[in-house]
Amino acid sequence: MASAGNWSVVGKTKKTKGQNQNLTKAQRKQFVDNMPRIAPLDPVKEDSTIYDAFVIREQQRYERKQQEKFADKIEAGKEPNGKGISDGAMKKKNVQKKKTEQTPKKKPFEDGIKEQSKVHFHENQLWLKGLVTISNINWALVTERNTEKYLKKESTDYPASLMKKGCTKVLTSVLADCNAATLEHVLYFCIMTMLDESQNGNSTYGYKIFLQLLVRGSPDIVLSKLQQYKEIVRSVQNRPERCMSVMWALGQVGYPSLRAGIRVWLEIMQPCLGSKAIGNFCLQYLETILSLHSKNLDQAGGEIKLREFFGLFDVLHGQGLPGDVRKRLMALYPQLKRIAHGKNVDSSLRNFFPSYLTRANPDTSKELKPEVLSCLMDCLSKDKHTYALWCQLYTKHLRQSRVLLLHISNNWERARGLLDLKLLQQTLMTFMRTNEEGSQGKNAGEWESMTTVCEDLLKKMSKPRFPWRLLMFFLISTVIAVVAYDVYTSKTLKDSKIVRFLEAYGVLGVLQKIWTTLVYYADIIFGWLQVNVPVYYEKVYNTVAPVVVKVAEALVQFWDNTKQHRTYVAEKVYSFAPSVWDEVGKYLALCWDFILEYTYWIQGHIAICYKHTYHWVEKNIIQGDFSTHYVQQTLTWSANKVQNFTLSAVEWCRQLWT
Structure with a gap:
């Protein structure tokens, strides 16, 4: 402790700051020069890409315009500014021309795409995405007067038809060199970006064109990812414009391949048929591809599977579709049925027979029953294996079999020419044995009624058919043979017995007179027409033509004047x-x-x-x-009465003369 009067400070003493020294101008300049500096480097040189082709193309256009603009002045010996060209300048320009002649020509746009695709395409997917994006920006300058034109039935090639053929070929060849994984990735990118751009109100011409070329060139990339795009369509189903854009893009597979188009329609578009906003487009697409491939429907044979066809069959004959859509789809039903049955109907209809048979119920609607029975008749007439299959299904589908047997019995005259009678008879005999076994158990009444139906049909089968065709053939052959033999054995045609018979009874004379009369009047009519038609035609033309011309001119003038x-x-x-x-x-x-x-x-x-x-x-x-039997009895009675009166009259005359 410090004594009183002698205090000491405990702690560190503060350091006094040094005083700022005033620097002169020379010292400041020397200080600044000695400070370290950051030297700026040159910018990194960019790699050449396909987009350099656009710059090169613009430079070529600018140079060509400048050369055309000043070509006349240069030939006249003047510079572009109006001054004369000296000998030294002419020599310099000649030297420059030689140098430019030695330089290689610049590559066009198409060659640039091909060269860059060979370098970058297989390794980098971003290059193709960039090409799509840049193309969409350039094609955005196109005026979209009708943004929904690509959805119309007659615009199947729109908007790719806006491009020149050369550019289309180049882009198609570039896409053809790509592997499937890259194309699938680019397809997904184009569809999702198109949806985003359309939502923002931007142009999507470029994406649509690339989608059209990509999908039509490689339909398999859509079919392999169909479930993925099905989820996308389901997510945008409440937004009709976006949903139809995706459907349009995926539906491009149907133009080169009907099989792929049917698959896309079944998976993507058929569930949306009931929608008022989208159903019309889905049906229009189906009409378009079916009309486009109407001559080659067998190429898609079997693409519509059994379950898919009968699902469509039930929807079509049900009440789940609007009236207009149902009628239009009903018009396409025969083509869809042909595709579902396939080309080899003699071996495929056996798969459809059980499903048709289950729908032939007695309480089936009047609209559905004729179609079901017609399909069952086709199965029985074209695929013989269906008879054996019917025998196996008989006990489980007893009522349906009764409906089919009654239909065959009621239309027997037409059915006997379609069905195999031997197989049908064997099938009915099998049914009879089954009915005998079933009548001993429950529901004996149903089995007995089936026995009655089978017996009636067997009686119709055993009943002989009157051979009208054979009789007509026999009569015609007999007449021809008699006439030929008579003419052959006679010396001339007039000496034949048939001609003499016709002459004796006046038939030949009547026929000759009729023929002469027809020829006479035909000559008169032809002569009158030949003379008078040109005269009357000229009079009518001279009278009517000026009036028609004036009326047409007046109508055109009236239409133009009243347009406003x-x-x-x-x-x-x-x-x-x-x-x-x-x-x-x-x-x-x-x-x-x-x-x-x-x-x-x-x-x-x-x-x-x-x-x-x-x-x-x-x-x-x-x-x-007025029945046939009663009329026949009446005619017989009348003939007998006439015969009796005739004999009585003859007998009376004989007695009178004697």
Whole structure:
């Protein structure tokens, strides 16, 4: 402790800062010069890419324009600025021309694409993505007057048809050199980017063109990832424009290959048929590819599987589709059925027979039953293995088999020419034995009714058919043989017995007179037409032609003069109530559907009235007083009476003369 009066400071003493020394200008300059510096390096030189072709192309255009602009002045011995060209300048320009002649020519755009694709394509997918993006930016300058033109039925090649053929060939060849993995990656990139750009309101021409070329050139890349794109379509199904864009892109596989198009339609588009916004486009696509490949439907034979076909069959004959879509799809049903059955129907219809048979119920609708029975008849007539299959399914599908047997029995005259009678007889005998066994158990009434149906059909099969064709052939052959023999044995045609017979009874004279009369009047008519037709034609032409020309000119002039007024009136009328016109279109469509519905209703009642009329005529006229048997008895009685009166008259005359 410090004594009083002598205090000491405990702690560190502060260091005094040095005073700033004032520097002169020379010292400052020397200090700055001695400081370390960062020397800037030259920028890294960029690698040459395909996009250099655009720059080279623009340079060529600019140089060509400059040469054409000043070509006349240079030939006249003047510089572009108006001054004369000296000898030294001419020598320099000649030397420059020689140098430019020795330089190699610049490569065009197509060659640049090919060269860059060989270097980068197989190793780098980003190069192709960049090409797609740059192309979409360049094609964005195209005016999109009708953005939905690619969805129309007649625009199957749009928008790739906007490009020149040379550019299309180059892009197609570049895509053809790519492996499948790269193409799948680029396809997914183009579809997703197209959806994003369209949502932002940007142009998507480039993506659509690349999608069209890519999918049409390699359909397998779509089929291999179909489930993935099915999920994409399902996610955007509530947005019709985006959904139809994806469907359009995937549907391009159907133009080169019907088989691939049917597969895409079944997996992607068929579930959306019930949608009002998308169903029309899905059906339009199916109509387009089927009409495009209408002559080669067998190429896609068997592409529609059994379960898919009957799912479509039930939807088509059900009530799940709108009326217009159902009618249009019904028009395509025969082609779809042909594709489902395949080319070898003699071995494929046996797979369809059980499913058709289960739908031949007694309570089946009147619209569905004829189609099911017709398909069953096709199976029995074209695939003989279906008879054995029917025997196996008989006990499980007893009611359906009864409906089919009754149909064959009621249409026996037509069915006997289609079915194999020997196999049908064996099948019926098998059914008879099965009925005998089943009648001893439960539901004996059903088995007995089936026995009755089988017996009736067997009786019709055993009943001989009158040989009308054989009889007509025999009669015609006999007549020809008699005429030929008569002419052959006679010296001339006039000496034959047939000609003399015709002459004796005046038949030949009548025929000759008719022929002479026809020839005479034909000559008169032909002569009159030959003389008078040119005269009347000239008179009519001279009279009518000037009037027609004046009327046509007046109509054209009237149409041109009233164009502005018609446009004004149409705009004025539409501006009064714009929503009314849209409603009018809807009500017209509803009225048309109403008329069609009641037309079918009236047609059905007419058919019922016709059926009742036919039964009444058959019961009261054909089987009544005017039946064949009754008419025959009446004619026989009349002939006997006439014969008796004739004999009595002859006998009376004989007695009178004697």
